Amino acid sequence: MSTIASPRETSVLPLRRLPSSTPTSSGRPSLENTRSGITSPEQTSSTLPPLPPLPPSTSKRANRAALREFYKLRAPRIAIGGSEVPASDLDDPEFDAGDYVARVVENSGLEDVLRLYTQVVGELRALDAEKKALVYDNYSKLITATETIRKLRANMDPLNPMASTLDPAIAQIYSQASSIREKLRESVPPPDSDQGRARAAELCRQRSRHLAAEALATPNRLRHLVKEGKVQEAKRQWEMPKRLLVAWLERGIGGADVQAVIDEGDAVFQPKSARVQATSPESSSQNLPTNGQ
Structure with missing residues (x-):
């Protein structure tokens, strides 16, 4: 006869999960999600400690470089010196992303990598929000200019028939003035002639x-x-x-x-x-x- 084996006792100890170098899908900030425009890294993962804010000058310099690249603008020829914050590797024109990532993974721990990843994601979100703000601002200006042009056209359209009727009248007035001027020239003698001097003496x-x-x-x-x-x-x-x-x-x-x-x-x-x-x-x-x- 076959015996029914007793069920195996389950272990009371929870499974130990090893930390992975790649964040899980539940805690990883995705750029495809709806961006709220908040650049604080605390909301990206609840398990990460709060990070110090990015220096203002570095953030502004990175934002300007990204905007120049987005609108295909050349960098200013005059170099502005005297910055208190040194430039990072990301600001180098010859920056190589693959080499930089490999060097960071090799020389940094998991916590440093996650902190850097969160910082880069925050900067990307900030740049994306600024780009959207610029696009929306330019689009709003374009709509305002288009509306102004439409109003000007609407105000000028009723005047077009009147302007077309004024052209013949203006041409007739000009021709009459020209004929009157020619007749006056013929009737009035030149001032340097004998008739002109006699006329001046009579006046x-x-x-x-x-x-x-x-x-x-x-x-x-x-x-x-x-x-x-x-x-x-x-x-x-x-x-x-x-x-x-x-x-x-x-x-x-x-x-x-x-x-x-x-x-x-x-x-x-x-x-x-x-x-x-x-x-x-x-x-x-x-x-x-x-x-x-």
């Missing part, structure tokens, strides 16, 4: 007549202002005509008639008891200047 005589008429009418206008009580206004209006009359008198134009008009204008501002009967404008207008002498 000068007309201005002289006009000024003489204004000078003769000035005393009467001053009297009206004084009667209305506007003495200061009358004095202000008498300044320019008096200067003109004095200039004519100094040049010998008009003679006694010009002096009579000056005296008549000055007499307006004198008391009635001291006024002198001035010559009437009709008699003094005969010898006033009528040309540009």
Whole structure:
């Protein structure tokens, strides 16, 4: 007969697991998972002790190098010296990843390797977050610029028909102005010709007549202002005509008639008891200047 063997007693001692150089899948941080943007190595594995933070200058230098590589930008030609933190092997332009990993595994223990691995993963996450932020920022600027261009086009589209109707009107105005200019050139003689000099002399005589008429009418206008009580206004209006009359008198134009008009204008501002009967404008207008002498 066959006997039923008693079941083998299970060992009460737990199996001892040897530490592996590769982290398990449950504790290994994966880059394919949703990145939270937190660069602290404490959240990557609960069994690892907290690590000291990465020096700021080293992290910034590594970030800049990664961003230059991502956007295919050349490194600055001017070297910035005086850094307090020495450059690491990762910053070397001739960095060899395989050689570096082999040297670290050979010369470092498991704890150092895990610490370095966690540090590199944290830096990668930080760089990935910065790259995403740059991409999102540029994309937001692109969307804003596109929206601005769309609004400008929407505002300009209703004006396009109006602008197309203005072109013929502007062309017609330009042609009319050109024809008027040509006609004026034909009607007005050149200034250096005989006709031009004669025309200039005639215009000068007309201005002289006009000024003489204004000078003769000035005393009467001053009297009206004084009667209305506007003495200061009358004095202000008498300044320019008096200067003109004095200039004519100094040049010998008009003679006694010009002096009579000056005296008549000055007499307006004198008391009635001291006024002198001035010559009437009709008699003094005969010898006033009528040309540009």
